[in-house]
Amino acid sequence: MLIDFISIVAAGFAAAGLVMGLNRLSGRRLPKWTMPAGAGVAMLLFMVWNEYSWADRTRLTLPESAVVTFKNERSDFWRPWTYLAPVTTRMALLDRGPEAGLPADPGPEMRHAKLYLMERWRPSYGLTVLFDCAGARRVDASAAGATAAELAVADWQELDPEDPALRAACEGGGNGRG
Template sequence: MYTNEPELSGSFNFRALEALSYKVKTNSQANTGKEMIYEFIATISAGFAMAGFALIIRHILKLLKTPSPKWLIPIFAGIGMLGFQIHQEYHWHEQQIEKLPKDAQVIKLIEGKTWFRPWSYVKPQVIRFMAVATDKTISNPQLGSIKSINIYLFERRISTKIVPQFINCDSQTIADPFEQQHSQETTDQPATDSASANTATESSNSPTAQRLALSELNWHPLKATDPLLKAVCGTSTS
């Protein structure tokens, strides 16, 4: 159905990131439901507006004593609703980009064509896109400057997904902060003592523990031309 998607960051393309459901935080689906309701209301309104325009044309033709076709109003209503939907299909990603944090950058637009949208063969539509925003910078003497980022995955009429990642600008690598946590969930035993659990949490949040945790992550190389690396670390990265 869709055109081929060029890979981002080696194996870190859109579908690969989306498939990692254990680390993806999904935004409230209520917002997506509201947007769909608003779009439905706007579509019906566009149909009524065009039907009203057709009604004016019929009255003008009546004054001119010229017969008007009975299908004029429903055809105009259909054109209004279809036209609004086509407009939304080509501009929905721009509306989502406006809602992103100020420091967020769009790093990938994925266009596609479908047989039931023949106009997409004339001008392909953006069906999905990625954006990235830097959350914070972590200084690590052994690894260098580590940036904590959020990768936003957008798809029309689907709740936005946020994938947290770590980027090392010095070594040009990327790591999943939840990879080890996910692997340990199947082996960790539940804490029997609340005091010991609190102590363990405090120790894991200490700077020393954080540095050790960063060094133990699986770091994957990025290409120097990777748009994700350029957006987070700047174009001066060599």
């Protein structure tokens, strides 16, 4: 958050410097209000760009095999432009690629995946999840190395067969191999 504040202030100073340079080139013919107005507009535009692009910029830090399975978009009255285009505030990404460092394949109908939960202004979390593709259910990291008997009594969470995370984990090749 501090980095964002510093970046917004820097955008304001850069815009003010640009307007000051244009003013000198024009023989000091620009009105005096153009420098603070230019700085303010630049700061506002940078803030809006920063809010709308954080999800894509964050996604680019993960391996290409990570798939976005959930996005929370919202509109707020203090950001009236979000009523035209809601801003993403949270997202979940699922990675089954070899970079995920997953355990061995637990069986033909089970898939391990790395689930990343990200929210604007909050720390990100990553956890290993085991999906039962045939039963449309999942269990979190505690069962990652469990035996078949332990999995039978694990605290499974039932999922909709069309759940994006379940589909991303179960469709494609073998576990962790895309």
